[in-house]
Amino acid sequence: MSPLLASLGRSLGRLMIAITVIIGLSVASPANADNWDAESLTIKSNPEGALVTFSEKDVKAGRKSFNQSCGACHSGGITKTNHNIGLDPETLALAAPARDNVEALVDFMKEPTSFDGVYSLSESHPSQLNTDIFYEMRDLNDDDLEHIAAYILTAPSVQGMQWGGGKIYW
Ligand code: HEC
Numbered sequence: 001m002s003p004l005l006a007s008l009g010r011s012l013g014r015l016m017i018a019i020t021v022i023i024g025l026s027v028a029s030p031a032n033a034d035n036w037d038a039e040s041l042t043i044k045s046n047p048e049g050a051l052v053t054f055s056e057k058d059v060k061a062g063r064k065s066f067n068q069s070c071g072a073c074h075s076g077g078i079t080k081t082n083h084n085i086g087l088d089p090e091t092l093a094l095a096a097p098a099r100d101n102v103e104a105l106v107d108f109m110k111e112p113t114s115f116d117g118v119y120s121l122s123e124s125h126p127s128q129l130n131t132d133i134f135y136e137m138r139d140l141n142d143d144d145l146e147h148i149a150a151y152i153l154t155a156p157s158v159q160g161m162q163w164g165g166g167k168i169y170w
Pocket of ligand 1: 087121
């Protein structure tokens with residue numbers, strides 16, 4: 001190879017590295033970084049308030065299942081057809097029973113009830129009771145349900161204000 005071509009090749013190589021680094025930096029910029037620290041990944045596991053810390057991997061798996069099975073109606077933590085009953089921690093805590101912990105959320109995905117706890121939503125809300133109508137629930141096992149719950153409950157601390165659409169303003 002001629003010296004000219006070789007030096008051209010080296011310059012191109014350096015340019016590619018520079019571009020990669022610039023793109024990498026902008027993706028990881030603090031402005032839109034998620035917080036994957038242990039504190040953000042620690043949530044209530046049951047109504048009594050015992051705590052559990054999930055791994056980033058589990059929560060990301062939960063995010064994937066959530067986007068597939070729940071995203072059509074709950075993308076970003078809101079409820080498209082009922083903005084009063086979102087998936088933000090404040091609203092979940094006010095449901096009967098409170099749905100602000102892993103156990104109660106998994107229970108909801110198995111046997112969903114209305115916000116006031118009075119009637120069953122097994123006819124209208126996707127769950128393990130109606131996988132014949134809601135195919136998206138068919139392939140989810142108990143681990144998947146836990147990971148979905150973990151995603152919902154860690155989203156406020158991992159993703160901050162992007163979750164629940166800033167309920168205060170409704
Ligand atoms: C077809 C639309 C739709 C899909 C898909 C859906 N939901 Fe819902 N979800 C709703 C509606 C509507 C409500 C409000 C129900 C009511 O009237 O009480 C709701 C309520 C909830 C609540 C109660 C929220 C609270 O603040 O008490 C939880 C928890 C929930 N959904 C979780 C899920 C999960 C997890 C999935 C995926 C496995 C899912 N939903 C899929 C429409 C949907």
